[in-house]
Amino acid sequence: MTKEPSLAYFGPGNPTTEEEALELVEANVRTYGHVAVDCETISIKDKTCIGVGYSCREHRVYLSVESDYFDRALELAANPHVLKIYHNAMFDLIVLHMVGQRYGVVLPDWHNIDDTSIMAQVQGLPANLAELTALTLAREIKEISDILPERSTMLDVAFEITAHKCADDIKATEDIYFKMGGPEWRDRTNPHDWQPIQSTQFGIDMSMPSNLHVSTRIKDCYEVDRVLLPILDRMGGRGVALRQDKLEAWYSKLSRERMAYRDACSKEGFNPGSPQQVGYMLAVRGNILPFTRSRKQLVTDNEHLRDLDDPLAHMVLAYRRMDKLLGTYIKPCLEMEAGRFFSYYRLDLATGRLASSDRNFQNIPPEVRNIFQPDSGIFSAADASQIEMRVWAHISQDPIMLRAFADGEDIHAVTQQALWPGSDPEDKAARRLAKNFNFAVIGDASAKTLSTDNHLPVKQCTEYKEAWLARYPVGAKYIRRRAEERGPWSETEFGRRMRLPDPVTRGEKHVSNCRQNYPLQGTAADIIKKAMLTVNKWVYEQAPGTVKLLMQVHDELVFEIKTECVEQYTTEICQLMSDAA
Known part of the structure; x- marks a missing residue:
């Protein structure tokens, strides 16, 4: 029986053995001091x-895990003296x-690395490797969807195809790195320029400048994200302990309520889990719902059901909520190994905000967060209060809002x-509406959107929006000025560029809203990430085992602190976070 290949070589050499092929790459790494790296996995999940x-x-070489030289090859990724170039290093x-x-x-080195995906994102360029390759190198590489049959995994793909795909990806990553002036990114005191290769074969992007300027501020944003990677890995890999008794109690309670x-x-006479049956029953009861694009059934998403006065609609919403809590959070947590909740952080959002996947820490509803327990001590959270409103006040320079915060x-x-x-300051409903209007209007939401989100008449929302703009007149001018801007990206106050959606596919109104919101979200994200770096350094200066940075949830950092240190540490943490901006 012929042995399946486990190493593929690509290049001008003529190695006769797998060892010789690997040695060709190793020799170049010793000469040039860098190597581009890419992993192939069963699937993204x-x-x-x-x-x-x-x-x-x-x-170039590609080795499967079956190769006799796989362990030796891993030493390249573990060598702290070699620069490793990744695309999506996380x-x-x-x-x-x-x-x-x-x-x-050997475990990989997380420090002497560069990431072309992050480099692209902080410049407002597409992070997708195939798109970035076409845009900057005028070259075509395949995407996973081009080689992976539907409902298949990479285990179903022939070794030769996987090897070619990986070889093309790592070569593109290496070439993009040097095209963007890779080595110059570590020099944060001097800016540099680079020129993408544009070809009519791939379509000329008219919004793309012929010369791209990498400012020192962009380099600072890149460095923050790059240095943050091992911290994010440590938080995700450590996980958080789960309380089995609370999980079982929630499972029992939610199961009863869902039933x-x-x-x-x-x-x-209908199944609440069937959108078709839900739509039919609500229509029979006299409710007006739009058709889906296929015209085969009615739209029954949560947004439309919330607008109905029918108690049956709210019963369906309650059922869905119970089902979501059970299926997405409680049941998977009961099945987690070692009684811990693990999640992986990502840096691939357009605004630079952190996200997590594989059981998202950030989306767990507050009411069920008692399923977590500290390993020792207690949980403590430091929240950047109203950070996006504060950022907006700073960017718009509206004096009334600035004075209010001051x-x-x-x-x-x-x-x-x-x-x-004259309304009661303790009126929770009025405060909730004011909060909704604050966040919506700074994003230039229309009166119709305000009406839909707050369940108020459009005319009334128009009057409220006008009153809001009159209260913050300088801010109102800023909103109008931002709406008139054009270009493929927005910028944060720290210089990070954020690529805006394509107006052809997403519509001009959506792009306009993103143009208003991205600077707020992106600047807030920059501040939180800078705070994480500062706080993480502080954590390692404290007595071992007294404090851990556990997770980041939107605008707050969650810690585990020894009980006797809580008062002192929380004061210091709050000061560190305040100084991050």
Whole structure:
């Protein structure tokens, strides 16, 4: 029986053995001091490694995990003296870390690395490797969807196809790195320029400048994200302990409530889990709902059901909420190994905000967060209060809002009195509406959107929006000025460029809203990430085991602190976060 190949070589050399092929790459790495790295996994969700590829100048190799030289090849990614170039380093390094732990081999180096995906994002360029390759190198490479049959994994793809795909990806990554002036990115005191290769073969992007300027501020943003990678890995890999008793209690409670709602709907003659049956039953009861694009059934998403007065619609919403909590959070947590909740952080959002996947920490509803427990001590959260409103006040330079923050006023209370003079400051409904209007209007939401989101008449929302703009007149001018801007990206106050959506596919109104919101979200994200770096350094200066940075949830950092240190540490943490901006 012929042995399946486990190493593929690409380049001008003529190696006769797998060892010789690997040695060609290793020799170049010793000469040039860098190597581009890419991992192949079973799927995006299943991060089990099936192979790894390396490129250095003219030599490239791809090794499957079955190769006799796989462990030796991993030493390239572990060598702290070699610069490793990745595209989406967070993914590849997590995979390599898992390989090291699983097979008891060397772990990857997280520090002497560069990431072309992050470089692209901070310049407002597409992070997708195939798109970026076409845009900057005028070259075509395949995407996973081009080689992966539907409902298949990479285990179903022939070795030769996987090897070619990986070889093309690592070569593109290496070439993009040097095209963008890779080595100059570490010099944060001097800007540099680079020129993408544009070809009519791939379509000329008229919004793309012929010369791209990488400012020192862009380099600073890149460095923050790059240095943050090992911190994010440590937080995700550490996980958080789960309380089995609370999980079981929630499972029992939600299961009973879901069954009660399901039984109530069944008595009315429909299944609440079937959108088609929900639409039919609500229509029979006289509710007006739009058709889906296919015209085959009615739209029954949560947004439309919330607008209905029918108690049956709210029963369906309650059922869906119970089902979501059970299926997305409680049941998976009960099945987690070692009684811990693990998640992986990502840096691939357009605004630079952090996201997490594989059980998203950030989306767990507050009411079920008691399923977590500290390993020792207690949980403590430091929240950057109203950070996006504060950022907007700074960017717009609206004097009324700036003064309110400087005087320690609650900006939502200020807005509440502007829209509803004399209303009770303790009125929770009025405060909620004021808060909704604050966040919506700074994003230039229309009166129709305000009406839909707040369940108020359009005319009334028009009047409230006009009152809001009159209360913050300088801010109103800023909103109008921002709406008139053009170009493919927006910028944060720290200089990060954020690529805007394509107006052809997403519509001009959506792009205009993003143009208003991206600078707020992106600047807030920059501040939080800078705070994480500062706080992480502080954590390692404290007595071992007294404090851990556990997770980042939107605008707050969550810690585990020894009980006797809580008062002192929380004061210091709050000061560090305040100084981050």
